[in-house]
Amino acid sequence: MTEPFLSIRDLRKTFGSFVAVHDVTVDIPKGEFLTFLGPSGSGKSTTLYAIAGFQHPTSGDVLLEGRSLLSVPSHKRNIGMVFQRYTLFQHLTVAENVAFPLRVRRRPDAEVKRKVAEMLSLVRLESFGGRYPGALSGGQQQRVALARALAYDPPILLMDEPLSALDKKLREEIQAEIRRIHRETGVTILYVTHDQDEALHLSDRIALFRDGRIEQIGTGEDLYLRPASEFVASFIGNSNFLPAEHLETVNGSATIRLADGSVVSGVRIDQDFSHGQKTRLMVRPEAFRLRPGPATAGLAVEFIDTAFFGERRRVIARTAAGQEIDVRPTSDMAEAHEGIASSRQQIFFDPAAAFLFPA
Amino acid sequence: MSGNLLHRPPILRRPDGTGGALPALTLITLFFVVPVLALLLRSVTEPVPGLQNYAILFGDGTYARVFFNTFLVATVVTAVTVIVAFPVAWMLAIMPPALGSIVFGIIILSMWTNLLTRTYAWMVLLQRTGVINRMLMDVGLISEPLPLINNLTGVTIGMVYIMLPFMILPLVGTLRAIDPMTLRAAALCGASPFDAFRRILLPLSLPGIAAGGLMVFVMSLGYFVTPTLLGGTSNMMLAGMIAQMIQSLLNWGLGSAAAFILLLVTMALYALQLRLVGAKRMTGGI
DSSP: OOOOSEEEEEEEEEETTTTEEEEEEEETTTTTTTEEESSSSHHHHHHHHHHHHSSSOOOEEEEEEEETTSSOOOGGGEEEEEEESSSTTSSHHHHHHHHHHHHTTTHHHHHHHHHHHHHHHTTOGGGGGSSOGSSSSSSHHHHHHHHHHHOOOOOOEEETTTTTTOOOHHHHHHHHHHHHHHHHHEEEEEEEEHHHHHHHHHOOOEEEETEEEEEEOHHHHHHSSSOOOOOOHHHHOOEEEEEEEEEEETTTTEEEEEETTTTTEEEEEESOOOOOEEEEEEEOOGGSSOOOTTTHHHHHHHHEEEEEEESSSEEEEEEETTTTEEESSSSOOHHHHTTTTEEEEEEEEEGGGGGGOOO | OHHHHHOOOOOOEEEEEEEEHHHHHHHHHHIIIIHHHHHHHHHHHHSSSSSSHHHHHHHHHHHHHHHHHHHHHHHHHHHHHHHHHHHHHHHHHHEEEEEEEEHHHHHHHHHHHHHHHHHHHHHHHHHHTSSSHHHHHHHHHHOOOOOOOHHHHHHHHHHHHHHHHHHHHHHHHHTTTTTHHHHHHHHTOOOOOHHHIIIIHHHHHHHHHHHHHHEEEEEHTTTTTHHHHHOOOOGGOOOHHHHHHHTOOOOOOHHHHHHHHHHHHHHHHHHHHHHHHHHHTTTTOO
């Protein structure tokens, strides 16, 4: 196996008795866009800060092309970073901000000038060079911060929730910019966010953090379609969890009994369950159908409410066991709407696309 | 609709405050403006009408030296105060608030302690047989007592000590407004701690340094007690000279002229400060 570009080995950070990062290990190939996703306090930012050199890990190592970064001070790590808060130098113009990392590296004036122009055009702020940060919008400031972080061609770009201070529309706009810049520059990006949509939209791979550990790492599809735990399933996308009792497993395909007494077989599982064990069956809202298909299981529900979301209609339904579930049938929207008239009916799902987790 | 017009509340008049401010304004007029005008009058009428008092002050080398010395002391004191105050202000700005307010309290407390007491304390500490010299000799760092008093060193030490709070307070305000993340960003950009200080922190804290510096400079120009007690006769300052002219020599005309020059310089510097701070506000605090 080839040497990974950036390697985080058994990284651990404790604050007193609190373990913020719990032996995290990740290898990141060159040019990858990896997102650390997780709720606040899950250790994702602390891990990023250890790479930046703002936090010294309690144990473990961070290796860039095989060399440890830990003994290198922040200003010599040659890493780019965009922060959550606006960190532009308020007393310098946009162009001087972008030039700053080159000036402290004592690069010749001609090169600084050329690079600043190149960076400002990369973030599409060519005409803003002479302005002061105070005269820019939040989105423009973060684009300047991006230009400043990339001006010295760092091998790694760290981004710590850079869009969290912006409104939704602006966020989506800059997400597209970040994707384009990643494509154009090929820089390796480590991105921290608590926003699953942002993570799914931007990343090649996502590392989902929970309580200082990586719960699952993989592509967005991996995490969405093959969640390793109930936490992953509930954090990525929307999910319904139906209480169920495990009856038997044959060749990785389980048979269970739902709370309303109906028996469902053909549920895919990755772990062992004992007979009678209490479990929870995860079904994505969009996995429900209003018409039966081959090998689908039926669920008796009562439609309570329906709301229109543009591309999709959301239906709140109540199971025979009294649990409210979220149903977002993809194709037959109109029928879902009509369905509310005849409120009691069967909906269907493919057991092979559902997941069983221990309760 | 017309009913509404009838019931419209009367237009509220903003209280202009002239009534309440009257006693203070009277006091300032009677005991500041009038005496200053009297001073100006005396400086051009005693002993005979004319500008001869100003001619003497500007023409005589002795007086010129006092002026020079005054500005020298004020400049040195301001510079040293800025250098000493900056780390304290930075520490206060980044300290946890609970601890910060304790340190703040200590600094304020020193301001409330009697000025004369503190200056006498410095005399005890700095004299030839004082605590500092004796300690240094006991440790063996020096064999002869250092001349720490009755010279520029003594005046500088004593005055910096007194001026520190006036520098620290405005500086803390400016430094607190700087996000520490900005310095982390500078570090990742490749700036060494020294580069980050010189290119980022220092320029961003200039408004605070200017405000505190001008305050300290202006206060130092007219300081009397500390330079008189800790300085020697050879480095007399303007305030000391004015006192001597009026108390010992009874030369009211010359003393008034010197006092008036000091007042003019102070006011000019104050105007400069207003302009600088005002200009900062106009450009949005950058």
